[in-house]
Amino acid sequence: MDKSAVSYQGVSLSYDEGITWALKDFSATIPQGKITAIIGHTGSGKSSLMNLTDGLLLPTEGELVVMGHQLTATTKQTALNELRHSIGFVFQFPEHQLFADTVLADVMFGPLNLGVSSQKAKVAAQAALSELGISHPFYERSPFELSGGQQRRVAIAGVLAMKPKLLILDEPTAGLDPDGQQELLTLIKKLKRAGLTILLVTHQMEQVAELADQVLVLATGKLVFSGSPRELFADPLLLAKHHLVEPQAVTFAHQLTETYPELFDHFPITLTELADALAEKLRGAES
Structure with a gap:
């Protein structure tokens, strides 16, 4: 049996003291070293679930265990800070968060923010850039001179340089041309082969079919399906009910x-x- 990277146990989340629920009684497990796709329409609870997983929010009810860290409504900030050292969150359009004068400085920022020495941060940044196919001649260039696909890879390198054990990708190919999308999909497969646990939030069913080992479908804050992509796409009634395109x-x-x-x-x-x-x-x- 696969070892669990994340376990959600009766997790509920309310932003208005229980009047409405963004998530309700959500229970599931995320296997370690696998790709789990999280899908569902706007308002289904995907963003809330990812923010809980990253420790940006705490559950109103229930608990989740993320990379060995237990999170409940009363978890202290110090525990959340420790958790975030293990998780990399690549938001949609992460290149919008690029800010430094050079590519290398931008990728070094994350490790430096974790208290790593300048020399170790540089080594980590260079390794991450190399892994994403950004070569040495680009290191001293402004990230804003790069193509959209290159900027996306630099932004992801900034997350990987912090050496996360769990990577959350929110619509990672949004806005990229076909070549840029394919480059990123190839990278995601490479990261999985390296043993990284990946949570993939996407509305692209082709990506779900090609990449995911497991799929979780959310609707109105509840888990309505958990299984393999093949099992999901073999159920046309479920797809139609939740407006998912095969x-x-x-x-x-x-x-x-x-x-x-x-x-x-x-x-x-x-x-x-x-x-x-x-x-x-x-x-x-x-x-």
Whole structure:
């Protein structure tokens, strides 16, 4: 069984002393070293859940255990400060938070803010930039001279330089062109292979199908589904009820099976799986 990185136990959150609830009786686990996608429409509770996980908010009721840190309504600020050393939160459009004169200085800011020495912060920043494909010639350039995709990677490097054990990504590909999106998806897969636990907040179902090991679907502050992407996309009634659009590969595969019911031995949910399955059938037909 996968070790738990985060455990939510009957977590509820109210911003108005119980009149309304942003989250209500939420229980789930986030496996360590995996990618968990958090999906749901606006107002479903995704942002509240992420802010609780990062220690920016405390639950009104229940408890959560994040990387070994127990959080309840009475948790002290000192405990929250310790927790944040373990978590990296990449907000939507993180490049808007770039501010330093140079790329290297911007990425060094996070480690320095954690009390790391200047030399160690520089080493951590260079390692993070290298991991994200930002080479040495860019270090002394202004981050505002870079392309949108490069700025996004610099912003993420600033989070990775703090060496988090849990990474929260809020719509990480928003606003990027197709090439920039693909670069970032490749990076996310690389970070998972390195053992990082990732929470991915997204409305892109193709990303859910391609990246996620687990999916949590929220609606009006409640958990309405927990399972694999394949299980989610095999439930058209659930998708329709919560206004979730299936990936293009799933739609196309359903259209094909209307004419060829026995076409797929293993129903594809990504374009790669669909292409591979069709290629296999063609090879079988030719032999």
